[in-house]
Structures are given as structure tokens and as C-alpha cells.
Amino acid sequence: MKTEISLTVNGEELHAFVEPRLSLADFLRDSLRLTGTHLGCEMGACGACLVLLTGTPVHACLVLAVQAAGQDVETIEGLSERGAIGDLQKSFYERNALQCGYCTSGMIVSAHALLAENMTPARADIRDALSGNYCRCTGYEAIVDAIETTAVRRKSQVEAAE
């Protein structure tokens, strides 16, 4: 039996009828065609499916769509369109911090959340923030570099503005 839910996705209010067993990730990908949220392990280990639920990163594979009722969901598409991660994307591109790109959405969601909380993370903080994100291509060094570069650039922009 389907359940009616109302929620906000990337700033847009939505109403939908969903099966209780439908994960938020499948709802985003299959019902809304927001395929930037990737599915890897579907058990909360790989971090490819991270989205923001009321501003904090969560695994969309471990949240049921019905549990997201009444809440704000933001995906990699929403972050990208409102310009929140343009500099992160640029640093990832410049530093070659992705090869196949499967993990990248999740990496960027984690990085975005880290930098929102800590403007000057040490490399150890960055690695800790990414501890739940698997990348099987890069060996992580380039990803940590790209996030570190973004943090430094953001800090110098803030200082220049002051």
C-alpha cells in the first residue's frame, strides 16, 4: 500500500505516493530522475548516495522515502545549481580528483558539509570527514588536495572581502 508524502527536494515542494520500502535514493533517482545521487553498496558503507537531509549528510540508501516526509532534501544537483559547490567542483577538476566519477557526488557532499562546519580543516580532518566515502580509483590523495585547496581559496576570499 502506498503512502502519501510531502517533502522539499532542491527547494521544490513535492507530493508523492510511495511504497514504504522505497529508499530515498531510489525515490530521487527513479521517481525524480535525479541520477546524480549514486548507489553503490546500498548498506551504508560506500558513501556514494550521500544527500543533505535538513542540511546534514545522510545515506539516501538507508533513509526510506517515507522517513523524509516533511523534510528538506538537497542533492548534488541542487548544490550544483545554486552555486554552492562550484569551487569544489573546479578544484576536483583541476587536481584530477576523480577518474570514474562514481564516488564524486558523495565526496562533494561530505566536503561541502565539512567546509560549512570547519573553514580551515587539517588534512587529518579532511580524511576523517571522508572516512565513509569509498574511492576505488584515486587513492584519495588528490581528493584531499582538492578539498584542502578549496578551503584555502575560500579562506583567502573571506579575508580579501574583510
Place this chain on the structure above:
Amino acid sequence: MKPPAFDYLRAESIAGALSAFQEKDGDAVYLAGGHSVVPSLNLRLQAPSSLIDISAIDTLSGISRHDGWLRIGAMTRHVDVLKNPEIGKHAPLFQAAAPHVAHPAIRNRGTIGGSLSLADPASEFPAVALALRAEMEVVNPQGLRRVPADDFFIDIFETDMESGEILQAVWIPPVQAGQVHAFDELARRQGDYAMVGVAISGILLAGILSEIRIAFLSVGNKPTRAVAAEAALIGLPVNAAAIAVAQEELEKDLDPPEDPQLPPAARKHMARVLLGRTLTTLGASA
């Protein structure tokens, strides 16, 4: 990896959740943070006909103090255990353990009540609860009962709770003068399940240890007190000589099961090393 179909209902109160469970004749699972339940459904390790969402019930939320005890609502997420100043002040051992619990995004959803009631022998919070002499507030249709951690954890994924009961909160005794703590674990990667971990709470006054509780995780079917090691430390300063004796005594306390990933002898060796490190930290913290 899709779970079998189930019904979903959102309980507004404990009474509503308990009666919904009875109506389903027990063929239901309570859903809080969902970070153990949902993977187990995805992997089809269980297939209940209904999920009863208890996350919106207000008696499960909140962190408050009563007669010096700290009450942590079962729905308190790991991230809040990590950051809440009341927990930092009145139950700092939980805060010391929280960074070791999984990864940041998991900590944003997983709950302390879920972790304690699942009773995974590799998880951190059950060992912390045992070291701190915490008490579990369990609710059933007849009312509330409080279960000391020593009686709560029974076996692998098994607690004193009966089918249908709900863990509503965990209570931490008042902090005492000279109370010290330490937590550490050994894992292959940050956030992985610990190969061995230990939570210690003690009372160290004028350089002498008058009380200590040492609770290991990942050494058996449930969080395990190291009573022989504890006894060896009482009445002594926490110095290298006392620590060495406690490490010897630990041999009597631990009997890890056969595990192809980590033979018992290796696990016991790691436990000895970890005990040495955490006791050194404990001794230096007074």
C-alpha cells in the same frame, strides 16, 4: 538489494507504538534511526510485515538531568552524543567513544538507543554504558523498568528486553569526585568495526585508584568486564608497575572466540596493548 514489502506506520506516542506492535502479533520492527534496521532489511536478514516508526515520539528525545543523573533519550543521534555539552560534562566517556562510532554521515542518523538495544558486541556504546554503570529505561504495556547495564547485555545481539519492549532512555549516574575515564580502540581503518576496544571509568583521588570498571568491546559475545584486571588496580597508583600487573591479570578475563580474521591469541595481545595505553592515559588525566 531491495527489502521485501512492508507496511509503515508512524507512532505518535509510546502507547501507540506498543499497541501497534501487539496488533501485529510481534511481526513488526521498531524504526528509529534505521541505520541497522534498514541495511538488515536490504540484505533480507529480516522481513517483518510492518515497520513502526518511533522517531517522532517525544519521550524518546532530549537530554536532561534529574537528581544528578543524566537522562539521554534513546533517539539522541550519535552526532549529538559527540557534540552535546551536557553529555560532555556529565558523561564524557560517551563523548570520548563517539568519534569511533562509524562515519560522519552514519553518526548523523544512528541513535544511542538503537546502538544499545541492538547490542552488537563490536559497538562502542554498550561497553561505555557498562563501564559507567548506566541504567536502561525500558517501557512495555505494564509500565517502565530500569535495567542496570550489568544485567542488560546478555549475548550477541541479545539484551534483557522482551519482544515488543522499547528502550526509552539511558541513565548515567552522577559524576563523582576524582572520576576519570579513557576510551580507545584498534580498527583496521577509521570508522571500521573495532578489532578490540575498551572503555574505562574510575575514581582516582590523591593518586590512588579507589574504583575502576574496565569494559572491553569486540572480545566476545557481549561487552565484557575485565574484573581480574580491575581488582589488580584497586588501592594503587596507576603507574607502570600496576599497569603491567593488570595486563597480566587480563589473561583471566578474556576468552575471545575463534575468528578466521583474528585468532584469539592476537586479539588478547591487542587487548593487553590497548589496556596499557588507556590506563596510561587514565593515570595521566588526574
